[in-house]
Amino acid sequence: MVIATVFLTIIGMTVGFLLGERHRDRVRASVQTGSETPTTDISSEPSGPLCPDETIRTADSLGLPSDLRQIFKIITDNRTVVWICQDGAGSLYYQSQTKSDQGPLVQGKNGLFLSQVNREGEDEYLATAENGTQFVVNRQQLEVHFADGRKTQVSDVDRVE
Structure with missing residues (x-):
């Protein structure tokens, strides 16, 4: 009892x-x-394209804001796509899709959504998974620093969008 x-x-x-x-x-x-005075400067909210539908659905299912806009996107030499998304309050999110040419984005299969993201510099972001693995993404490369001690994985960026 x-x-x-x-x-x-x-x-x-x-x-x-x-x-x-x-x-x-x-x-x-x-x-x-609600408390902001209307202004012509709209740079405080992201104005890029919407993040992938699967990203928005995942954020919503986790109780996170779903007004996610793409502020940074790379495609690596091994066909991994990484989106950095931002909500209306300024919080950042990481979404990746491995082997993007082999089907749709599916979380837990070829997709990874992370909500612990920090801006490290201009066009450089650090995302941390629950297990401590860290993902550093910038205009030159995607680095995966494994928490379990495996060798760091580095992929070169083919394209920035």
Whole structure:
């Protein structure tokens, strides 16, 4: 009986935390858009093309903002495509697709979506997976630094869009 009570308490706390975070993100987004004075400078919000549909669906399913716009995109020499997306509040997201010429983007199969992304410099971004693996993407290359100690994987960029 005590174990069940503890287990249910943990579940309740987790759900409450997740709902609170989701609410906080929505409030932050509405405060930013609702309190701004109209201006002709629209550079604060991304104006690029929408990110891939699969990326938007994934963000939405995780309770993240789904107003994602592409601010950076590369295609590597081994046909990996990486998009850096930005929501209306300025948060960054990483989406990659390996072997992009062999079918549609599918998360967990040939796609990887990450929400822990930082801008490291002009056109350089660092994305970190839950397991600690880090992805550095810029105009020259895509580097994958594996958390388990495997050798760093480097792919050269063929094209920047």
